[in-house]
Amino acid sequence: MRFLPQRKRFSDLTGQEILALAISSEEDDARIYRGYAARLREDFPATAKMFDGMAAEEDEHRTRLIALHEQRFGPAIPLIRREHVAGYYNRRPIWLMENLSLERIREEAKAMEAEAERFYLAAAARTQDAATRKLLGDLAAAEAGHRDTAAELEEAHLTGDARSEEDRTAHRQFVLTWVQPGLAGLMDGSVSTLAPIFATAFATQDTWTTFLVGVAASVGAGISMGFTEAASDDGELSGRGSPMKRGIASGVMTTLGGLGHALPYLIPEFWTATTIAFVIVFVELWAIAWIQNKYMETPFWRATLQVVLGGALVLGAGALIGSG
Incomplete structure (x- = not known):
């Protein structure tokens, strides 16, 4: 019997599958940010508000991606997640983040957005399909925008006094x-x-x-x-x-x-x-x-x-x- 790999290569994904993968990734990241917010809300309310805002941004982009998918491929979105694709960046399970310090969680959130942006840019450079290349470029720009938004939310919610109090x-x-x-x-x-x-x-x-x-x-x-x-x-x-x-x-x-x-x-x-x-x-x-x-x-x-x-x-x- 011929061996069948458990994960597809990114280069083998169709445009629809790439879009579906982006949708599921945005949904996962929003849930991660809400998990951070729930964990931090009692002791670090300003940082929790920042993560609530980041989750809302992920929801907005997911909604736009779903609308684009419906326009191009219809309402039936294929089930494909990060773990189904070889070489795709993975998020650590939320329970592995329990022991991270407050500052490390903030840095992890920034790294999440930067990692996604780098992946999309590298994938766009490797693909030969013009439509797929444009889609990956758009996703990279969206992730860069997420990172900028995260910085704005951090400035809005983490004022000097709030950050000092949370650090203490x-x-x-x-x-x-x-x-x-x-x-x-x-x-x-x-x-x-x-x-x-x-x-x-x-x-x-x-x-x-x-x-x-x-x-x-x-x-x-x-x-x-x-x-x-x-x-x-x-x-x-x-x-x-x-x-x-x-x-x-x-x-x-x-x-x-x-x-x-x-x-x-x-x-x-x-x-x-x-x-x-x-x-x-x-x-x-x-x-x-x-x-x-x-x-x-x-x-x-x-x-x-x-x-x-x-x-x-x-x-x-x-x-x-x-x-x-």
Whole structure:
């Protein structure tokens, strides 16, 4: 049996199919923009209005394309979508956009229009049919017009004050969802693993054993912190965001915080490994103080006192216990 490709090549499409493809693409983009608007409306109302306007523009162009199709080919529009055509640009499913930042969503919308325009221009340059070439050129111009309209809508709805307020909201959400649990994890991983790692190091002076203890302590603490953070708050009332995101941030940073001063013990020479581990601990503690100062607005001297002094005490306790 002869193999039949699942998708048609763009060069094999008829003029009617190209027009039908443009209609379905405009409809999909309008739905994507409305999805963005629905997602952002509560926290970012100005950007939601911008996407409502862009969806309305897509609806208007779809209506014009349908009218043109009826004029040239009649009312029966063939069912053809992006995924049916090889080489045609694809839109990512809306659920894959859930984790994008506000600014990234804005940029994604601009890229959608620019991508469509480039595709139509490239396709027009490849086709030999005059009518199809004109149609593709018209579609490219329409997409360019969409991009200009998007810029106008952004200027109309995203005034300086509105953009600043939405950016502050986005930053606050980023801190609550990612920075705060990640910082808690980094502190726990960096500080709580100091005692077992350095106690093992000075008790055994065996770098491989110390490394295994360090990895076990780091991974165990990471799993514990991740599940604890995810289960502590569903984010609905506190506004801290997805528990899964917070759990991942906390768990990963806890593990990394412990692994930082465990990895040097892959070096066979004990004092070389220990010296490097001390330096890494110093860098970790100062990094924690810097993050607290930058994102949590903790005065730098207070963050330094809390983190560096606390870490030094735990490290000293581990070394003393191990030496005894």
